[in-house]
Amino acid sequence: MADESIKSAFLEIQGRMIETTRKLKQVQNQIRSKETDKKRSFLTMEELKQVPDDTNVYKSIGKTFVLETKATLMNEQENKFKESETSITALHSSKEYLEKQIAEVENNLRELLQQDPGLARQIMSMNV
Template sequence: MADEANKSAFLEIQSRMIETTAKLKQVQNQMRSKEGEKKRAYLTLEELRQLSDDTNTYKSIGRTFVLEPKSVLMDEQEEKLKDSEATISALEKSKEYLEKQIAEVENNLRELLQQDPGLARQIMSMSV
């Protein structure tokens, strides 16, 4: 009876670990994407700063380029930069939370295996 309870607890912990790890990978991918977006906005902003104020600047909209004042493009890039930084900050907090959850799940698994060494042997004997 206790053996079945330990097996079901193990399966629950295993599913939590898989789910949390997947979420962590997703957050890391989102962070990488936002870092790239932030870098593009920063580099574009730096290039725009080098231009004189009377230079014709164009904004890409799909396949079309539209004439826009330099100030409008700079404002848009600054906004993208700020948005990216805010999103990265929020994702960093999510990442820390998920890493704590993974550590907690690992501790739960470790405790379960210490309580029932027979379960550990069964897990090790399973084919992957």
């Protein structure tokens, strides 16, 4: 009975570890994406600053280009930049939370393996 409960606890911990690791990778990918968006907005703003105010500027919408004022385009890029910064901050806090959860799951697994050394041998003998 105790052996079966330890195995079920191990499977539960393993599932939590897999799920948390998947979420962490997803958050890391989102952070990279938002950092790319932030950099793109920054570079676009830098290029727009060099353009005289009376110059025609075009905004790309799919395959179409729409005439916009420089001020409108600058505002849009500033908003994208700020939104990216906000998202990155939120994603970093999510990343920290998930990393803490992974550490907690690892500790739970260590404790479980210390309780039953036979389980550790069974795990080591499993084919992956």
